[in-house]
Amino acid sequence: MEVRWIGVEPPRLGPPYTAVGLIFSLLLGVWSAQALEMIVGKIPFLEAVNGSTVMLPCTYASCIGIENLYFNWQFNDNGTMHKVCDSVITAEGVVPDVNIYRDRVEFVGKNIKNNVSILLWNITFEDGGLYTCFGRNPKEKYKNHSAIFNLIVVDELRVVDNTLTIMIASAVGGAIAAMMGFMLLKNFTIFVLAKLEEKNKECLVSSSGIDNTENGLSGSKADSKPTPKKK
Missing domain, CATH: 2.60.40.10 (Immunoglobulins)
Structure with a gap:
């Protein structure tokens, strides 16, 4: 039997019905998981x-x-x-x-x-x-x-040869150890270089102060003598 809609549009499934269908599908999935x-x-x-x-x-x-x-x-x-x-x-x-x-x-x-x-x-x-x-x-x-x-x-259990597994494990362990050693050496080198750079900066500052003193610039020892008065 065919149903005809006269004068009005047949109802359509809007977003609310879509959401209900989605929730029903989720519940069905949960039930299946149980x-x-x-x-x-x-x-x-x-x-x-x-x-x-x-x-x-x-x-x-x-x-x-x-x-x-x-x-x-x-x-x-x-x-x-x-x-x-x-x-x-x-x-x-x-x-x-x-x-x-x-x-x-x-x-x-x-x-x-x-x-x-x-x-x-x-x-x-x-x-x-x-x-x-x-x-x-x-x-x-x-x-x-x-x-x-x-x-x-x-007849009897086979003896599993673990030589290859041991070799792979050793190689991987060696690579990890080498990487860790490299990182430690790198950090130590960066630390030493930073210390040397800091020491060089201190030396430059000290040298600059000595040069100023020898050249008689303002603030040096040459400025400490009083200017002779004219008679």
Whole structure:
């Protein structure tokens, strides 16, 4: 159905409506920033030796809190996702009853400080790959988020050669030390030159006074003798 305006102009959205739209967009952005976030740490990978025990870290964050938060860990096996464990956390601080679907897996998060990490015992090369920590929070209109952690299983840990790093650090440190030494020497030289210039000025003033005395100028010793009276 088409609406026609007869005799009057249709209303236009002026500056007040534009401001309201801007405020609404900002509020929407703030709400989005409060959404659930799953975090696997600043370094989302780990290189571990075959046969060792490792922890896959994961914590969740939500500015408005959680309620019946569902989370799980999944393993990517050549493109096929296999569930490792899952559970529901009813409220903050409640320790969840976790279902384990894979051997040698232990839930160690206990929901302490929003922690939902797991432990892998006696890892093998088949355990290496991508693990996804997933969460969904009904309190935030079922907002969900996931983070990926990469586990790399090796025969032995490689020895990292830090020679180049040490050389670079030494060169940078040497350059900084040389610059500081140059600045100190420069300041000392400027100070000495200023002192010498000041001393030269004093010498010039003294020499000028001596010359005036010898030439018999006003204010010198020659003016101190009285003029002889005429008889």
